[in-house]
Amino acid sequence: MSDSSQKKPQQQFLFGAPPNSSEDTKGSATQPAAVGDDLRQLATSLPPSLRLGTSSWSFAGWADIVYATGCKQTRLSREGLAAYAQHPLLRGVGLDRTFYAPIAQSDFEEYAASVPATFRFLVKVWSDITTPRLRGAGGRPGAANPRWLDVDTTIDRVLSPVVLGLGDKLGPLLFQFSPQGKAITKDPPAFAARLHAFFSALPKGPCYAVELRDRELFTKDYVDAIAANGVRHCHSVHPAMPSVVEQCELAPPRGEAVLRWMLQPGLEYDEAKDRYAPFSSLVDPDPVRRSEVAEVAARALANGLPVTIVANNKAEGSAPLTLIELARAIQARIAAG
Numbered sequence: 629m630s631d632s633s634q635k636k637p638q639q640q641f642l643f644g645a646p647p648n649s650s651e652d653t654k655g656s657a658t659q660p661a662a663v664g665d666d667l668r669q670l671a672t673s674l675p676p677s678l679r680l681g682t683s684s685w686s687f688a689g690w691a692d693i694v695y696a697t698g699c700k701q702t703r704l705s706r707e708g709l710a711a712y713a714q715h716p717l718l719r720g721v722g723l724d725r726t727f728y729a730p731i732a733q734s735d736f737e738e739y740a741a742s743v744p745a746t747f748r749f750l751v752k753v754w755s756d757i758t759t760p761r762l763r764g765a766g767g768r769p770g771a772a773n774p775r776w777l778d779v780d781t782t783i784d785r786v787l788s789p790v791v792l793g794l795g796d797k798l799g800p801l802l803f804q805f806s807p808q809g810k811a812i813t814k815d816p817p818a819f820a821a822r823l824h825a826f827f828s829a830l831p832k833g834p835c836y837a838v839e840l841r842d843r844e845l846f847t848k849d850y851v852d853a854i855a856a857n858g859v860r861h862c863h864s865v866h867p868a869m870p871s872v873v874e875q876c877e878l879a880p881p882r883g884e885a886v887l888r889w890m891l892q893p894g895l896e897y898d899e900a901k902d903r904y905a906p907f908s909s910l911v912d913p914d915p916v917r918r919s920e921v922a923e924v925a926a927r928a929l930a931n932g933l934p935v936t937i938v939a940n941n942k943a944e945g946s947a948p949l950t951l952i953e954l955a956r957a958i959q960a961r962i963a964a965g
Contacts, residue, residue, distance in 0.1 A: 658707035659696040660714040667952065671716035673959055677934040678925065679748055679799065680955060681720030682947035683888070685712045689906030693948050694718070713743040717955055718948065720748045720799055722888075722938040727752040727804065730785045736793020748799030750886070750938050751790050757782050758805045760812055769809055777822055779829040791834060800837045800886045800936055802862060805845070813844040820849035827857035837862040837886040843869060851879045858883065863924060865889040865917050865943065873920050876927075885928035885935040889921055889943045889950065900942035910953070911945030918950075922957035929962065 685694070685708045688701040694712055695704070712718055723739070725731065739749065760776045761769040775781045790798060812819055827836060838854055839862035840846050846869065854861060861879040863872040865888070872887060892900055892912050904911050925935045937954065939947040 658711045660711040668716050679720035679936045680951045681938050683722040683940040684724050687907050689908040710742040723749050723751045727755050733789040733793040740794050740797045750800045753803045777826040800835045802837050804839045806841050813842050816847045817849050820853040824853035827859050839864050841868045860886050862886045867893050872924050881928045887937045889939045891942045904945040907941040907946045910949050925958050926961035
């Protein structure tokens with residue numbers, strides 16, 4: 629049976645009250661790192677509407693930064709989240725595994741039970757929803773993907789489990805459109821129209837955000853299409869896109885600012901992974917991108933908008949250290965008025 633032929637859940641229950649879950653963080657053998665008073669004071673000085681988080685959390689190289697010395701890589705995927713969430717600056721996290729395959733509501737419930745009430749997850753939508761063609765031989769584009777921007781599949785396989793599982797701890801739900809191919813990029817108005825129809829049909833409630841990896845698709849038609857449906861543009865730091873400052877000129881943050889700092893210019897992901905592992909230091913500090921992200925975030929906060937920022941290890945070498953420096957840059961701008 630195809631995804632689109634599965635029984636569609638009743639939408640009046642889809643965004644109703646989630647199952648009861650304990651707000652207590654679970655005990656764990658993985659312990660948080662000791663955090664100095666300077667970082668605690670920095671966290672306290674920042675607006676509660678600013679949420680900083682890393683893209684996933686399972687990195688043993690973050691010992692003495694996020695986790696205590698001696699943390700085990702093999703334990704972090706299950707035990708690390710509760711320790712991660714105790715860091716005063718890290719009040720959110722990106723959930724990336726959901727990009728590769730749907731996960732069960734019970735998995736989301738387990739994540740939600742591991743973190744405080746104020747914590748939020750930025751959840752990546754299953755890539756089958758945002759990929760127009762299936763993978764063929766050797767990873768090359770194959771046949772048309774019937775799940776691409778399919779509303780019923782999105783509701784059944786993505787929205788129902790995540791909304792019911794995370795409840796109030798769900799932050800932005802991110803639709804990452806990896807390179808779409810020439811058949812799509814040659815007709816940006818058609819892509820914008822397809823997005824408009826798709827988001828018009830989805831249930832209202834979650835904070836939907838779109839991240840593009842094709843400059844050709846970043847057009848006024850695209851911005852108008854998502855804005856008409858209350859969908860946010862994710863301002864991403866990625867070599868495939870203009871700077872976040874340039875993105876703000878066409879797509880200023882509305883409702884909530886969502887930013888992701890993903891990749892150092894001039895590197896591919898695999899190159900960056902090899903260069904930066906084990907992700908314990910800022911190998912390539914990037915003050916230009918840091919200043920741009922801080923400026924966009926501070927401006928959004930000054931306009932009364934909540935801000936979610938997720939950083940990847942491939943940005944500078946260590947995502948939590950990137951966020952510490954970024955927090956200082958944002959705080960300086962707020963203090964300067």
